[in-house]
Amino acid sequence: MFVSHEIIILGFFTASVFSCSPNNFDGNFITISFAGANNWRINIAGGIVQQNAQIITYNSGNQPAPNEIFMIPQQPTRGVFELLPYISFYQDYVIGMPSVNAGDTFKLQTRDDSNAQKFTFDCNTCNIQTNSQNWTPYHTSCQIKNIGFGFCMIGGDYFTNVNQTYCTTASNWDLWGRISPYITNSTTSSNITNSTTSSNITNSTTSSNISDSTTPPKTPASSISSISSHSNMEETPGVQLSPGELVGIVVGSCAVTALIALLVYWFFRRRQKYTMDVDRVNVQVHG
Numbered sequence: 001m002f003v004s005h006e007i008i009i010l011g012f013f014t015a016s017v018f019s020c021s022p023n024n025f026d027g028n029f030i031t032i033s034f035a036g037a038n039n040w041r042i043n044i045a046g047g048i049v050q051q052n053a054q055i056i057t058y059n060s061g062n063q064p065a066p067n068e069i070f071m072i073p074q075q076p077t078r079g080v081f082e083l084l085p086y087i088s089f090y091q092d093y094v095i096g097m098p099s100v101n102a103g104d105t106f107k108l109q110t111r112d113d114s115n116a117q118k119f120t121f122d123c124n125t126c127n128i129q130t131n132s133q134n135w136t137p138y139h140t141s142c143q144i145k146n147i148g149f150g151f152c153m154i155g156g157d158y159f160t161n162v163n164q165t166y167c168t169t170a171s172n173w174d175l176w177g178r179i180s181p182y183i184t185n186s187t188t189s190s191n192i193t194n195s196t197t198s199s200n201i202t203n204s205t206t207s208s209n210i211s212d213s214t215t216p217p218k219t220p221a222s223s224i225s226s227i228s229s230h231s232n233m234e235e236t237p238g239v240q241l242s243p244g245e246l247v248g249i250v251v252g253s254c255a256v257t258a259l260i261a262l263l264v265y266w267f268f269r270r271r272q273k274y275t276m277d278v279d280r281v282n283v284q285v286h287g
Helices: 002-017 195-214 221-235 243-286
Strands: 028-034 037-044 055-059 093-096 107-110 119-125 136-146 152-154 163-165 173-179
Touching: 028 136, 037 173
Parallel strands: none
Antiparallel strands: 028 037, 028 173, 037 055, 093 107, 119 136, 136 152, 136 173, 152 163
């Protein structure tokens, strides 16, 4: 009975140590350091992306080297991730495990969507900070487990290979992150720039606000033209005629004028003829 209690207590303690998993890493660059030794990071040996390049722990100083930075896209299964080297332009290599044996070294492999290239993260603390502009601890005291063979990563705070081992003896790792400057969305738009760009944006915005408050807004030429046309139409109301309608009116006016002239001519011709007939009759009567 006493042993059973110890097992229960041990199980509870284990569950409390690794109590969370990161939600996602989308839009973030990640570097992974040996827990408690921030400068000793998971590193692609030689800095060359190629098949079977070994994964090691290496000290590159206060800032991670390019071959110590990873993108960690989430897979269709929740909580399962790949480790893609940032320096792999085509994103066709990932960290994987080519062997089922404990003690073997993790290596770069051509990406083939196999479980040997996929990992879970079981951490003591998750989501401490996200979308940071600088390298900041995101998740701490994590075990990194390969779901293909069920082993976890082991490394050290010294120059050594990163191997797979039983999770009970595996290393703990801290995951540091910063937001990618190339990702824009509603959650990260305010944090996607570095301090210089952010300062420029702030200055630009402030300048724009000051300008708006002290000077009237500029109106585009097209808007001015539109406003001007609208004003003219209001000042001179009337019917606007098309060229065809104008030609029709002119032709019609000419026709009416010609008809009137013809009628006047006919009237005077009739009157003249009438006068001549009357005079002829008078001459005959008096003669």
